[in-house]
Amino acid sequence: MQAMISKQAGAPLALEDIPMPAAGPGQVLVRIAASGVNPLDLKIAAGQAGHAKMPLPAVLGIDMAGVVQTVGEGVQGFRPGDEVFGMTGGVGGVQGALAQYAAVDADLLALKPRNATLREAAALPLVFITAWEGLVDRAQVRPGQKVLVHGGAGGVGHVAVQLARALGAEVYATGSAGQRAAIEGGGATFIDYRTEAVADYVQQYTGGEGFDVVYDTVGGATLDASFAAARLYGGHVVSCLGWGTHALAPLSFRAATYSGVFTLLPLLSGKGRAHHGAILREAARLVEAGSLRVRLDPARYALADANAAHAALSGGAARGKVVIDVI
Numbered sequence: 600m601q602a603m604i605s606k607q608a609g610a611p612l613a614l615e616d617i618p619m620p621a622a623g624p625g626q627v628l629v630r631i632a633a634s635g636v637n638p639l640d641l642k643i644a645a646g647q648a649g650h651a652k653m654p655l656p657a658v659l660g661i662d663m664a665g666v667v668q669t670v671g672e673g674v675q676g677f678r679p680g681d682e683v684f685g686m687t688g689g690v691g692g693v694q695g696a697l698a699q700y701a702a703v704d705a706d707l708l709a710l711k712p713r714n715a716t717l718r719e720a721a722a723l724p725l726v727f728i729t730a731w732e733g734l735v736d737r738a739q740v741r742p743g744q745k746v747l748v749h750g751g752a753g754g755v756g757h758v759a760v761q762l763a764r765a766l767g768a769e770v771y772a773t774g775s776a777g778q779r780a781a782i783e784g785g786g787a788t789f790i791d792y793r794t795e796a797v798a799d800y801v802q803q804y805t806g807g808e809g810f811d812v813v814y815d816t817v818g819g820a821t822l823d824a825s826f827a828a829a830r831l832y833g834g835h836v837v838s839c840l841g842w843g844t845h846a847l848a849p850l851s852f853r854a855a856t857y858s859g860v861f862t863l864l865p866l867l868s869g870k871g872r873a874h875h876g877a878i879l880r881e882a883a884r885l886v887e888a889g890s891l892r893v894r895l896d897p898a899r900y901a902l903a904d905a906n907a908a909h910a911a912l913s914g915g916a917a918r919g920k921v922v923i924d925v926i
Contacts (some may be wrong), residue, residue: 602698603905606645606656606715611906612697617658619704619734620694623670627705629683633721634696635662636921637754640689651690652867660696661689663703664711664721665925674705682711685879686724691867696721697905699925707865709879712886719886722893722920723758727882728875729862730759733814733837734766737858742767744811745804747828752778753786754920755816755839757894760785765890771804773821781894797824809834809853819843829855835894894919 600619603612622628640659642648653659664684667677677683687703689695694702711720751772752755763770764786772787782789790800791921809830815822818840825836826849834855841859843907850857865871879901885891896919900908904923911917 600699603660603902604656605644605659606654608644612644612659612909613780614903617698619700622669622674622702624672625640625674625705626671626702627667627674627677627683627708627839628669628671628700628702629663629665629687629708630668630700631663631665631696631698631925632717633664634660634923634925635722635724636908636912636923637661637725638912639725639781640695641909643689644909646685651863652692653690654692657689657692658695658698659689660923661700662686662724663688663696663701663925664717665701668700671705677705677708677710679818682709682717682719682720683708684717684724685709686728686862686866686875688866690863693866696925697902697923699902704872706876707743709876709883715883715886718924719893719895722895722922723886724875724879724880725862726754726758726893726920727762727891728878729755729816729839729860730762730814731878732862733839733860734759734762734812734859737837737860738812738814740766740768740812744768745830746770746812746814746879747790747810747825748772748787748814748816749792749821749825750774751785751814752781753788753816756814757781757785758891759814759816761891762885763812763814765885771800771810781909792821797827801828805830809855812837814838815840826850826853826855826857829853831855849887886908896921899924 667681685708745803746768773792813825815838839860896917
């Protein structure tokens, strides 16, 4: 089969022929139709993501959608011909999705939403799982709560906005002026982080009390700002990029709490993989109900064009999730 190989950090991916895998126990062999591109894929290719534990040379590509070809011993719930999607490799030494076929852990998969294309499904896994783990697993968002999403037009952010809305929350999201339409289109109240101070929008939208849940998808100084925006007595801050050095005093002084999200952990540790499959079944349910829609970049890239797809994302040219057509 053909695959795009990352041979050396910082070097372009190379199209090569490699042996086709076979489905082992607990696995299914998937004919990959599309692979979503995430910023993490670019960092791994550049040698800037040691936490992903992906030794090179390797086939990258974390997200995928495709068609089941064969089913390994002990697998239930999938059969040949099923259209599936998942966050199945590209980290931890596991083959990624920039290849025509992959043998993947069945626990990581779910059936594709019936009303979504394979391209749309391939764009969902990492961003939806990250949003779900923050809002549901960590913060347990409930109807009527006020939720603030930092980076509400980004990959995780625009999904988190829609998920929080589907959970019954009143949603606010930060972004730049040019992102206002995208944020409001997702159902959130727009906050311009460049012109509005944290204290001002906390006062305007919560009467100074703070937001019940703050989801930081940006990191750095934005996480520090999140601590100051949490509700007094019981507010909860979640971040999927909480890797820096931060002062917890503003959070402590508000009697609020913090949780981190590390979406790669099941792939790296082997623990909790079935939960990822369950989360993706929730994603499929929301897509089929019309409550969730991933925003795709309109440009089309074949497998051999993966370097151009990476460049579009890294250079800021993409207007939505970039997806590579593998078929």
